Amino acid sequence: MEEVIVVKDLTKDYGEGRGIFDISFSVKKGETFGFVGTNGSGKTTTIRHIMGFLKHKSGDVKVLGMDAWKDSCQIKKFVEYIPGEIAFPDLSDGTTFLKNYAEMLGLKNMDKADYLIKKLQLDTSANLKRMSKGMKQKTAIVAAFMANKDILILDEPSTGLDPLMRETFLELVLEEKKAGKTILMSSQMFDELELTCDRVALIFNGRIVDIVDIDKLKNSEVKFYKIEFKNSLDFNKFKKLKYEITRIQEQYNQVTIKILDKDVGKLFKDLCKFDLKFISEVKHNLEKYFKEVLTKYREEKNV
């Protein structure tokens, strides 16, 4: 499949350990790629390189085969963008801004803008300067999505939206995805990435720690079960069996174990011998997965 965005060994060193180092990933056509990481981990810096706002010192950033810095203007014909920190030009209201922005994009047809405004319940006649954070975010979403271009680069697009609006926004992203758009989206929210993305990269301290395939994560053969015993005798006995225990809560006589699907039958056979209070599957989501990865990474690198 065609690779739309290719980032290779991208490094931007701001000194004192800040910056991004050896970032490499690629986004395929039609794919939705997520970026997750703590504050200041380098998500925005990477996105700014792709947008051609920052010049890469080493490494390579290509969009549709074009150099992100040199052909920045050409690339913009195919890219829609929501900046991480939204500030609008010094204009009176939302309508004026959207009209002006459309003119700069060379966009004549405002049907999609109208559709988006309706869907997001946005009042575009409001004064740009007095808009709440959520309204600004909605206006930015309309501005980004209205041109109907092939690539979407969204830097924390859902911040400031109320939970209902966030739902609506995620619906919009899924619509775009369905329409075959290539999407690069950063977020602090694991759930929204899990819902929309095909793959998600975890950035920590300027480095990509892991890239995970959401499909594989969801359909993993590894399961986690939490088991509580009625008495500590059983509890202690169970601990001696050869199961991989990921968590122990002694005061409740609880254990959480990690087990492959094919071994579940054996587990239940074993459990018949004990007096259980309950057993439940612990869903393994992106958040848990990355926390684990990060803990491991930190231990390894000693940071």
Place this chain on the structure above:
Amino acid sequence: MFSKALFKQTAKANWIKWVAVTLATCIMLAIVIIVLGNLGINDIRDSLKDVFTQADQESYLKDNAVDLYDLYITTAETNEQMETFSGVGSVFINNLISDYDTSVQNYQTENGTAPDDATKKQIAIQEVDEFIQQYGELINNFMPDLDVNQLSGLLVNVLLAHDKDASLTGKSLLMEGYYLTVYENAYSLALLEGKTEQDAVQEATEAKNQSKIISMQLEIKDDYSDEAVKYVNDYMYNMVYQSQINQGTLKEDAKNYAVSVKVISNTALNTYLLWLNEGKTAEKAKTEATKSISDQIPEKVAEALTELGDMDMYGLIIGSIFYRIAGLLLPMVFVIMVANGLLAGQVDSGSMAYVLSTPTKRRTVTVTQMAYLLWALLSMFAIVTAVSVVSVWIVGGNNFAINFAEILLFNLGAFLTMFAFAGFCFMCSAIFNRTKYSLSIGGGLTIFMLVCTILGLFGSDVVPSAMRIEAMNFFNYLSIITFFDTTSILAGTLSYLWKFAILIGIGVVTFITGVFSFDKKDLPL
């Protein structure tokens, strides 16, 4: 290279500022020109000038009076001496004349032609020298009052007078020689005073005629001073009266004026005589007698007053104060604010992302923003220029102290100054990503230069020396507004042209630097 949409967006964002600044500047300018045009601030200046003109005239009249008095006295004394000399020395004089005639005759036979005037004078001097050597002591014994050196000069002229008119004899011949001496003295004095050949001849002839007139009405007396004073006063009166009548002045006015001149002459002569009696030399007494107001006040004060009289208030207020300071302030605030908002402000806030996320090159952004800034300034100054021209037209057009050409050059100069500042502020806005740096360096330095020009004004030539502090001129070297040379424009010299070229140069270089630096830098969007 140019984005119409971005230009429109920038114009929309800044039009209120533009209208406010243009309006305020135009109103200020119109008030300054129209109010000044009706107030007549140059009245005081003109009356001050009158005082000095009158003082000069007075001094001139007094000078003439004293000279005429001297001439009267000398003529009278010479007349008396010649009376005596023509009796006692007639034998010697006749000898001298016949010796001279013989010499001239000899010269003619030797050279075949009559000697020219210069040669005749040569011969006369030679003869008089011999004569003095021979009889000098003798004459001195007869007439101890007679200065022999003076006599020799006189005798040369007597010989030349004889040469012109051989029928003259005795005292008349001697007096004729004296008139020639008066002529010579007056002529050489006039040349010494730097007068033209023509004026010197006229003055010398005048003096010669005067002495003739005086000698005709003389009676032998012990003291001639009273007659001399009366003669001079009457002469001055008549002369002024006549010339006033000739100019068409009413008789009454002419008379009044002539009397006032007579008073001046009388005062001068009384002072002169007083100082002579006190034992001063004639020269010193004359200096005292011919003093006018401007001589009586200390030199520095007189200088300051003269300069105050020469100061061009309109040029100072409209040129140096309005166009270089007051009128620049608001456009400066406009340029500082707008230039910052064009690039640095938008990068700092992040709104530049909404320009650069469209297919718009950075070069297009800078060129468009630069075009807006230039357009805003140009249209602003076009309106200010129109207002200034109309205002000047209202207060009298080219009859006003500042004519159309000068007011147009003032506007051009102010525009070019703002062009340079705009370039500088634009460059700062392009280089820095943060508003605080762009404003503090671009705006700070601009305002600093304006303040320097205000301080430097007190050290510049346009301020009269009484108010000037030379050391303050140092500030003018710290400000590029100094290249807007209103003094040169008003004086009609051309040095303002190369200074304009420097302002254009500063603007062009800074604008280009701004455009290129924005192309290359990292943007935190």
